[in-house]
Amino acid sequence: MLKTLYIVRHCQAVGQEPNAPLTSEGHFQAIALADLLFSFGIERVISSPFMRAYQSIAPLAERLGISIEIDNRLTERVLCPTPLDDWRERLAESFTNLDLYLDGGESSRSAMARGIAVIDEVLQQKTSITAIVTHGNLMAMILKHFDDRIGYAEWEKLSNPDVYRVQFLNDATHVERMTFF
Template sequence: MLKTLYIVRHCKAVGQEPNAPLTSEGHFQAIALADLLFSCGIERVISSPFIRAYQSIAPLAERLSLSIEIDNRLTERVLCATPLNDWRERLVESFTNLDLYLDGGESSRGAMARGIAVIDEVLQQEASIIAIVTHGNLMALILKHFDARISYAEWEKLSNPDVYRVQFLNGATHVKRMICA
C-alpha cells in the first residue's frame, strides 16, 4: 500500500526559542504552504509543539478541517546546551559521526531515532497521506535515515519553509524535494 508523508520545515520565525512565532513574512508563507499542499489529499497533520511549526501548518489544517496533532518527538534537535563558537563545524561533524554527543545536547543518532519513531508509528496507522511539521536539523536527519546521501550540505540548503515528499511503496522509499522558498 502506498503511504505518502510530506515532511515540512516551518516557515520563517522571529527566533529559535520554542515560543518564537512566525514573522509577518512567515504568516504569508504559511498561507502559500496551505495552497501548495491543499490538493495533496492530506488526511492527518502532526506537528512539533513549537509555536513556529504549529503556526506554519495551521492554515492548511483549517482549510482541510483537520486537527493538528502535537508530538513532542518532533522538536528541534539540540546540538549542545551551551552556545558554541564553532557550532557549524560541530554540526558538520554530527552528520558524519552520528554518535557525536556534545554537553547537554543530543546525538544525531538519538534525534534521528525519535523522529523515525514518529514515522514508524504513522506508517502502521490507517491514514495514507500525512503532513509532519518539524525543524531543519531534525528534518535533515529524518531524511538521512531514508537517503544516506543527505548530509550537512542538504541541511544548509533547506529553506523556511521547505517540503520533502517521502513515499513508501512495496518496501521501496522515494524521497523528493517539493519546494524551497
C-alpha cells in the same frame, strides 16, 4: 500499499525558542504552504509543539478541516545548549559521526531515532497521506535515515519553509524535495 509523508520545515520565525512565533513573512509563507499542500489529499497533520511549527501548518489544517496533532518527539534537536563559536563545524561533524554527543546536547542518532519513531507509527496507521511539521536539523536527520546521501550540505540548503515528499511502496522508499521557498 502506498503511503506518502510530507515532511515540512516550519516557516520563517522570529527566533529559535519554543515559543518564537512566525514573522510577518512567515505568516505569508504559511498561507503559501497551505496553497501548495491543499490539493495533495493530506488526511492527517502532526506537528512539533513549538509555536513556529504549529503556526506554519495551521492555515492548511484549517482549510482541510482537520486538527493538528502535537508530538513532542518532533521538537528541534539541540546540538549543545550553550553557544559554540564553531557550531557549524560541529553540526557538520554530527552528520558524519551520528554518535557525536556534545555536553547537554543530543546525538544525531538519538534525534533520528525519535523522529523515525513518529514516522514508524504513522506508517502503521490507516491514513495514506500525512504531513509532519518539524525543524531543520531534525528534518535533515529523518531524511538521512531514508537517504544516507543527505548531510550537512543538504541541511544548509533547506529553506523556511521547505517540503520533502517521502513515499513508501512495499520495501521501496522515494525521497523528493518539493519546494524552494
